[in-house]
Amino acid sequence: MSGQGVSRRQFLKISGMSLAAVGLAACAPAAPQPGAGEGAAPSSEVVTISFMGWGNPGEDEGVRNAIAVFEEETPNVKVTWMHTPENYAEKFLANVAAGTPPDTAFVGSDVYRTYIRDGLLLDITDYLELDPLLGAENYFIEPQESERCTVDGRWYGIGSCWVAPHIYYNADIFEAEGIEPPSNDPDEAWTWEQFVDTARALTVDVNGNHPGDSGFDVQNVDRWGVHWDYSNGTVLYSAVNINGAHWIEPDTLKLDIDTPAGVEAIQNLADLMLVHQVMPQSTAFQGLGMTNTQMLENGKLAMAIDGSWALDWMKNMRATLGTSVLPQMSRVATNMQAHLHSGMSGSKNPDAAWAWVRFLSTPFYQTQFCRTGLWLPSQTALMTEEGLTEWITEGVHPTDYYKIATEYLPRFGMVLYQPIGWPRANSVIQPALDAIWIGDMTAEEALTAAVPEANAILEEEQART
Amino acid sequence: MTTATSPIATAPRLGWFNSLPSVTRRTITGYLFIMPFILGFLFWFLAPALVAVWLTFTDWNLIRAPRYVGFDNIWRLGTDKLFWQSLKVTTLYTLASVPLGLVLAFLLALLINTKVRGIAFFRTIYYLPSIVPAVASAVLWAWIFNTEFGLLNAILRWFGIARIAWLQDPTYALWALIMMSLWGVGGAMIIYLAGLQGIPDVYYEAAEIDGAGRLRQLWNITLPLLSPVIFFNLIMSIIGTFQVFTAGYLITDGGPQNATLFYVLYLYRNGFEYLNMGYAAALAWVLFFIILVLTLLIFRYVGGMVHYEDNT
Numbered sequence: 158m159s160g161q162g163v164s165r166r167q168f169l170k171i172s173g174m175s176l177a178a179v180g181l182a183a184c185a186p187a188a189p190q191p192g193a194g195e196g197a198a199p200s201s202e203v204v205t206i207s208f209m210g211w212g213n214p215g216e217d218e219g220v221r222n223a224i225a226v227f228e229e230e231t232p233n234v235k236v237t238w239m240h241t242p243e244n245y246a247e248k249f250l251a252n253v254a255a256g257t258p259p260d261t262a263f264v265g266s267d268v269y270r271t272y273i274r275d276g277l278l279l280d281i282t283d284y285l286e287l288d289p290l291l292g293a294e295n296y297f298i299e300p301q302e303s304e305r306c307t308v309d310g311r312w313y314g315i316g317s318c319w320v321a322p323h324i325y326y327n328a329d330i331f332e333a334e335g336i337e338p339p340s341n342d343p344d345e346a347w348t349w350e351q352f353v354d355t356a357r358a359l360t361v362d363v364n365g366n367h368p369g370d371s372g373f374d375v376q377n378v379d380r381w382g383v384h385w386d387y388s389n390g391t392v393l394y395s396a397v398n399i400n401g402a403h404w405i406e407p408d409t410l411k412l413d414i415d416t417p418a419g420v421e422a423i424q425n426l427a428d429l430m431l432v433h434q435v436m437p438q439s440t441a442f443q444g445l446g447m448t449n450t451q452m453l454e455n456g457k458l459a460m461a462i463d464g465s466w467a468l469d470w471m472k473n474m475r476a477t478l479g480t481s482v483l484p485q486m487s488r489v490a491t492n493m494q495a496h497l498h499s500g501m502s503g504s505k506n507p508d509a510a511w512a513w514v515r516f517l518s519t520p521f522y523q524t525q526f527c528r529t530g531l532w533l534p535s536q537t538a539l540m541t542e543e544g545l546t547e548w549i550t551e552g553v554h555p556t557d558y559y560k561i562a563t564e565y566l567p568r569f570g571m572v573l574y575q576p577i578g579w580p581r582a583n584s585v586i587q588p589a590l591d592a593i594w595i596g597d598m599t600a601e602e603a604l605t606a607a608v609p610e611a612n613a614i615l616e617e618e619q620a621r622t
Numbered sequence: 623m624t625t626a627t628s629p630i631a632t633a634p635r636l637g638w639f640n641s642l643p644s645v646t647r648r649t650i651t652g653y654l655f656i657m658p659f660i661l662g663f664l665f666w667f668l669a670p671a672l673v674a675v676w677l678t679f680t681d682w683n684l685i686r687a688p689r690y691v692g693f694d695n696i697w698r699l700g701t702d703k704l705f706w707q708s709l710k711v712t713t714l715y716t717l718a719s720v721p722l723g724l725v726l727a728f729l730l731a732l733l734i735n736t737k738v739r740g741i742a743f744f745r746t747i748y749y750l751p752s753i754v755p756a757v758a759s760a761v762l763w764a765w766i767f768n769t770e771f772g773l774l775n776a777i778l779r780w781f782g783i784a785r786i787a788w789l790q791d792p793t794y795a796l797w798a799l800i801m802m803s804l805w806g807v808g809g810a811m812i813i814y815l816a817g818l819q820g821i822p823d824v825y826y827e828a829a830e831i832d833g834a835g836r837l838r839q840l841w842n843i844t845l846p847l848l849s850p851v852i853f854f855n856l857i858m859s860i861i862g863t864f865q866v867f868t869a870g871y872l873i874t875d876g877g878p879q880n881a882t883l884f885y886v887l888y889l890y891r892n893g894f895e896y897l898n899m900g901y902a903a904a905l906a907w908v909l910f911f912i913i914l915v916l917t918l919l920i921f922r923y924v925g926g927m928v929h930y931e932d933n934t
Contacts, residue, residue: 247894250684271897275685376785378770437770438787581896584704591878595790618896621681 202233204506206513209239209249210263215469217242219525227516234509236261253277260504261513264314266305266494267575274577278313279500284511285312291518297535301493304407304572314497315518318532321493321566322395324484325467326460327453328477330359330380339481341557343489343565349399349425352484356382356435359459368434375434382435384449385426385462387594390583391492391573392464397422398571400486410576411615412586415608422486423593424600431596438595450474465561468530472553480555482565493570495532524548533562540567578618582611677903684899695904705905707880708888714796715884716863719803723859724852727807731814732840745815752808760872763802764789767873789874792881799869799882810855817851818844846929853928857917864913885909 210220217240224236239259241248246265252258264272272278286292297303298319306312324339331338336355339347347355357368360382366373387393394404397414400422406413413419429436437458450467452458454474462483463471471478483491498517500510516522520539526532527539527548538544540563549559589607592598639647653660678695680688699705734745751759766773767788775785788798825843834842845852867886870876876883876891889909893902 250894250897254684271683272685275683277685376779438790580891581898584891584896587877588879591790591792595787595878597792597879621683 203235204233204509205235205237206260206504206506206509207237207239208261208513209241209245209252209259211242211245212240212263213242215529215531216526219522222525223517223522226521227513231512231516234506234512236513258501258503260506260510261498261500263317264497264499266496266573267579269305269314269497269499270308270575271577272499273308273313276502279502279504279507279510280311280313281315281500281511281514282310282312284515285315288515291315291515295537298537298540298567301567301570301572302535305494306497314499315514316495316497316535317517318495318523318526319493319535319566319570320391320464320466320495320533321491321561321570322392322462322464322483323491323561323565324460324462324481325449325453325471326479326481327456327458328479330456330459330476331479332477334359338479339484341481341555341560341565343482343560343569346482346489347484349484349486352383353429353433353435356429356460357433358382360435373434378437380456381437381452381458383429383460383462384436384452384458385429386449387426387590389464391494392462393426393590394573395462395483395491396426396486398490398492399483399488400425401488401490403571403574404492405574405576405579407572407574410574410619411612412582412608414586415604418487420600420604423590423604425486427593427596427600430594453478465533466531468553472530478555480558480561482561482569489565489569491565491570492573493566494573494575495535520544520547528553530554533566576615576619578615578621581618582614585611585614674903674906677900678907680900682899683897685897688900691900695901698901699904699908704880704883704888708883708885711796711881711883712864712866712885715800715803715866716860718797719800719863720856720859722800723804723807723810724855726804727810727855728814728852730807730811731818732844734811735815735818749808749812752806756868757872759802759805760869763798763805763869764873767798790878792879795874795878795881799873802869802873803863803866810859813851813855814848817848821847847931849928850930853924856924857920860916860920861913864909864916 208220208224210216212220220238220240224238228235245263246268249259249262258277264278269278290296297316301319302316305316306314326338328338336358339345339352339355359380360368360378361380362374363377363379364372364374368375385392385396387396397404397419400418402416402418402422403413404419405411414423430438448467448470449458449461449463450471453461453471454476456476461467468480482489498514500507500514504510518536520536523532523534523536524539524547527534528550530550530553534540534544534548536544539548545559545563585607589598589603593600593603639650642650677688679690679692681691681694682688730748734741734748754762765771769775769785769787769790772788774788778785786794788794821844825847826839829839829843865886866884867890870882870884870887871890874882876887885905886909889902889905892898892905
């Protein structure tokens with residue numbers, strides 16, 4: 158064993174040195190250097206930029222198509238697509254922490270403002286203002302596009318599209334019951350009472366009774382009137398919007414749901430289950446493949462409130478699909494948001510990054526996904542009579558669906574604000590909502606307690622330097 | 623066997639190696655063979671763990687450079703309601719699912735240790751759930767627990783019991799996940815089975831001659847001789863349940879009302895959703911110490927009850 162002592166020591170020494178090297182590498186500053194892109198490659202030289210994003214197979218294909226067209230139009234820029242369908246935020250942040258952020262990326266609207274504060278995103282304001290196409294007045298639906306993209310008047314990304322909650326319904330059920338379905342025209346939006354009454358008429362138990370009838374058996378409902386997917390934040394927030402309130406107040410960047418309008422809206426939503434008995438309780442499975450689509454299709458559900466993106470799969474259902482604007486409690490409204498496309502401030506090729514982000518905001522890219530029902534346009538050119546023909550597709554978009562894009566969103570859409578610290582603040586709000594949905598607490602009791610606590614968290618997170 | 627004429631042996635750069643004493647050469651060769659593990663351990667475990675020690679004393683949101691904040695993250699644990707809630711949920715989960723799982727796995731192992739026709743088939747059937755991917759299991763169980771259409775409530779209805787909102791009612795959600803955890807006892811069962819098959823038949827034969835019944839044999843032969851395996855499964859289960867994540871993440875997202883907010887889920891949220899990686903690192907180290915202390919306590923107080931056959 159005499160030789161072992163020496164080699165073990167040597168071995169430990171080498172191991173220790175490797176370890177120290179790893180430790181030092183991990184501690185290396187990861188923060189991007191603002192202005193690092195000043196030495197951008199001259200335009201004659203071919204540069205390669207990376208683009209990181211999520212998306213289902215259809216979106217993946219759309220991005221690949223876009224890259225092919227872009228590279229043909231812009232021969233001196235090549236785009237490497239880093240398709241990351243699962244756990245995107247973690248992988249993106251890991252790249253950032255490692256000091257190797259992509260040049261361009263999808264940025265969720267929930268983290269956009271945090272990334273801006275931390276200097277991660279490329280300021281594209283000057284590029285945009287000088288651009289003859291995108292810089293033109295009213296190229297985008299305004300003021301919503303500026304509202305979502307700018308912080309202190311500066312642009313750090315451009316919205317990919319818009320998505321917004323609205324009603325989906327099984328038109329065959331309405332026809333069989335002889336009930337007039339709701340409309341895509343916001344000027345004909347139902348009142349809340351009309352909505353609840355219709356949902357009650359459409360809810361029926363196995364014995365043919367409706368809620369409110371004596372003998373109605375809520376344990377054995379054959380068909381539910383409505384399902385408002387409150388497990389999805391955006392869809393939930395729209396209930397507050399239709400009562401004239403914001404979920405997050407844009408001016409203060411604080412939660413605004415403990416106001417009388419907010420409390421009333423959330424209680425109204427809970428009462429669909431607890432009082433009116435027109436909506437099923439179970440919504441915890443949306444992420445696991447069980448969706449309201451199957452229930453609509455097989456006639457177990459008459460109306461579903463879900464995001465416009467769901468049209469991408471709702472369109473395939475065998476029953477006749479209809480859509481409409483949301484009902485109103487005190488005003489016609491919905492909310493609108495979507496992920497953004499941004500360049501990273503640390504990119505060595507900011508010009509190329511802008512060229513690519515810009516391309517993603519031209520009609521070619523957006524039209525692909527509008528045609529499938531996944532997206533609604535954010536570009537006004539796609540909302541003219543001629544523009545609509547580019548993407549409204551028979552078999553995908555129900556009759557008069559274009560009014561959602563041309564009337565409902567521009568006139569009544571409220572941009573959804575998700576301020577810095579929102580995910581942590583939500584850790585207080587979510588349990589409060591859980592208690593409301595099953596009737597453990599009223600909206601007033603739960604929100605009066607939770608909102609100040611959540612706002613204190615927002616304040617703390619926004620002050621984090 | 624390398625001969626003097628082989629190209630490797632004659633390569634001049636290995637000359638120094640051949641001139642070493644044979645014991646040293648064997649030692650170096652041995653270390654080279656275990657190097658993949660050692661390097662993996664150093665690079666993918668020890669180094670990140672040590673970096674996490676440093677991160678514990680920083681405020682780091684993964685984007686900006688970490689900022690030293692002293693013991694802030696540690697003090698914060700004391701007043702963080704969700705930290706205590708997650709610790710409570712995880713402890714309850716461990717206290718319930720570990721004993722239930724150990725007993726169930728043991729009983730199943732006894733069942734499949736019998737010599738009947740087609741036993742291999744039954745062994746496969748009972749083991750199968752534990753190799754189903756966690757996500758697939760989660761989807762399956764989400765359906766079983768569904769309030770409206772779930773299998774469990776359908777069975778309750780046959781007995782005239784009103785439906786239960788398994789995953790929406792905070793009273794039941796954690797129990798639902800505990801029930802679900804028993805679905806994966808196949809792993810522990812196989813380890814028990816291996817242990818059971820290692821017990822020589824002669825002990826049972828001798829006991830039978832002495833007139834011992836089945837229960838007496840179980841108590842005086844099987845349990846003592848299996849105790850190292852039980853002990854192993856106990857330790858591994860406790861470590862595993864303190865690190866439980868998938869079910870709470872996929873099925874309930876920590877809800878309702880934080881009833882299934884598992885410790886690692888809360889840690890993950892702090893790291894990647896709240897962008898408090900420094901605090902997440904503190905949580906990770908606290909969990910490490912909790913598991914370490916529990917393991918040491920179990921060794922101290924339960925380890926003595928374990929029977930080792932060759933213990934002299």
